[in-house]
Amino acid sequence: MEPGNPRWKPGEVALRLEGVRKSYGARRVLAGISLEARGGEVVAVVGPNGSGKSTLVRIVAGLLRPSRGEVALTVAGGGARDAAARRARVGYASPDLALYSELTGRENLEFFATVAGKRLSTEEAERRLAAVGLAGRGNDPVSEYSSGMRQRLRLAFARGGGEAPLLLLDEPSLALDERGVALVGALVDEQRARGGLTLLATNDPREMALGDRSIVLGS
Amino acid sequence: MSWVREAFAVFEKEVRSEWRTRVALSSVALFAVGALTLIGLALYIGQGPTGPQTAAALIWVLLFFTAATGLGRAYVIEEERGTALALRLTARGTTVWAGKFAANALLLLLLALMATPALLSLLKVKTANPALLACVLMLGCVGIAAVFTMTSALVAQATAKGGLLAALSFPMLVPLLVAAVHGTNAALGVGNAAGAFAPGLGDVQVLASYAVIAITASLMLIDFVWNEG
Numbered sequence: 098m099e100p101g102n103p104r105w106k107p108g109e110v111a112l113r114l115e116g117v118r119k120s121y122g123a124r125r126v127l128a129g130i131s132l133e134a135r136g137g138e139v140v141a142v143v144g145p146n147g148s149g150k151s152t153l154v155r156i157v158a159g160l161l162r163p164s165r166g167e168v169a170l171t172v173a174g175g176g177a178r179d180a181a182a183r184r185a186r187v188g189y190a191s192p193d194l195a196l197y198s199e200l201t202g203r204e205n206l207e208f209f210a211t212v213a214g215k216r217l218s219t220e221e222a223e224r225r226l227a228a229v230g231l232a233g234r235g236n237d238p239v240s241e242y243s244s245g246m247r248q249r250l251r252l253a254f255a256r257g258g259g260e261a262p263l264l265l266l267d268e269p270s271l272a273l274d275e276r277g278v279a280l281v282g283a284l285v286d287e288q289r290a291r292g293g294l295t296l297l298a299t300n301d302p303r304e305m306a307l308g309d310r311s312i313v314l315g316s
Numbered sequence: 317m318s319w320v321r322e323a324f325a326v327f328e329k330e331v332r333s334e335w336r337t338r339v340a341l342s343s344v345a346l347f348a349v350g351a352l353t354l355i356g357l358a359l360y361i362g363q364g365p366t367g368p369q370t371a372a373a374l375i376w377v378l379l380f381f382t383a384a385t386g387l388g389r390a391y392v393i394e395e396e397r398g399t400a401l402a403l404r405l406t407a408r409g410t411t412v413w414a415g416k417f418a419a420n421a422l423l424l425l426l427l428a429l430m431a432t433p434a435l436l437s438l439l440k441v442k443t444a445n446p447a448l449l450a451c452v453l454m455l456g457c458v459g460i461a462a463v464f465t466m467t468s469a470l471v472a473q474a475t476a477k478g479g480l481l482a483a484l485s486f487p488m489l490v491p492l493l494v495a496a497v498h499g500t501n502a503a504l505g506v507g508n509a510a511g512a513f514a515p516g517l518g519d520v521q522v523l524a525s526y527a528v529i530a531i532t533a534s535l536m537l538i539d540f541v542w543n544e545g
Contacts, residue, residue, distance in 0.1 A: 195398030211325040212407035
């Protein structure tokens with residue numbers, strides 16, 4: 098994965114979380130998380146199992162509504178406070194995210210690009226697959242992929258064409274071999290070089306090392 | 317234009333996925349074949365004559381329950397397999413609904429196209445006005461598909477999906493089913509021996525209005541259901 102040209106100037110991408118809380122009934126998962134981060138940064142979200150790392154990432158992605166608090170993503174002066182606007186600006190990979198197993202890897206990428214209102218040529222889809230180490234496997238159904246290959250496809254889905262100012266990676270090295278882990282590092286470096294922001298939810302020391310700073314949940 | 321392209325991509329994905337997995341297709345086909353076989357057996361054992369009114373009712377019983385079996389899974393399957401996350405992240409709620417509705421309507425229309433002639437020939441009932449029957453079936457299927465696609469989105473994240481789906485859909489579909497059975501009666505010659513279109517025109521208008529209202533209301537409301545988290 099080649100680091101691309103800077104897409105965003107310093108300060109153009111900013112994420113601000115203010116007192117974000119999430120409760121399910123009486124059970125409080127997140128208790129007032131605040132954070133300010135800027136483009137080019139990699140923030141690791143760490144904490145024990147059940148501390149709310151994935152919940153926080155989902156809230157930032159606009160996939161889950163916080164019980165209280167505010168999330169604001171600013172890109173080149175334009176704000177995205179509502180969830181739908183944020184969803185259009187994030188790249189997201191998580192173990193909970195499944196892609197269509199009856200479709201091929203290439204068909205998955207083409208489908209999700211099309212429904213997002215973008216055009217993706219077959220060549221570009223193949224390039225994106227090759228970038229995550231799935232060259233030559235684009236025409237195989239995802240049902241025939243190993244768990245590591247599925248994780249690589251999730252990374253290709255999250256990366257897209259490198260247009261997301263905010264990359265949200267939830268346990269990105271899960272099921273990956275050493276080369277796959279290196280791929281995660283390259284993906285994070287690429288995002289940093291573009292001036293984008295990365296939020297990395299992890300307990301893996303190798304992934305924690307990719308972060309410029311950490312926020313610790315459940316402490 | 318972009319909206320149409322996105323909705324068509326969802327429709328295309330639904331058809332492709334269904335063709336490869338045959339989940340809804342097999343359950344719909346199994347139910348339809350099972351129902352037709354049971355009706356055939358009942359007639360063979362009973363040996364009694366069957367009127368067009370019974371035929372009209374049986375057509376809609378078959379279509380309603382087949383739809384409940386197959387179409388209600390449109391959104392449920394996305395939640396169960398975990399693909400709803402990726403879809404929610406990339407697609408608009410209205411395009412997902414429109415694509416899924418179109419695929420559901422196509423499946424139900426194909427079923428109606430195959431099951432109705434089979435049922436009518438099994439019951440030895442003649443059609444007095446085939447054009448009226450086609451109109452009633454087409455509009456009825458579109459309305460049923462719209463309601464089941466919307467209720468599928470509503471119940472997708474609930475625990476008791478199956479029961480909720482039928483409980484929510486049936487009351488909403490009562491006006492459609494009344495007009496559909498009445499219109500089918502007219503098409504099969506009940507009180508319409510000449511096979512005219514006029515006796516069923518009111519029912520066609522009710523079915524068309526119902527379909528338009530169901531589609532419009534679904535498109536207006538789906539974002540509230542789809543984006544809720």
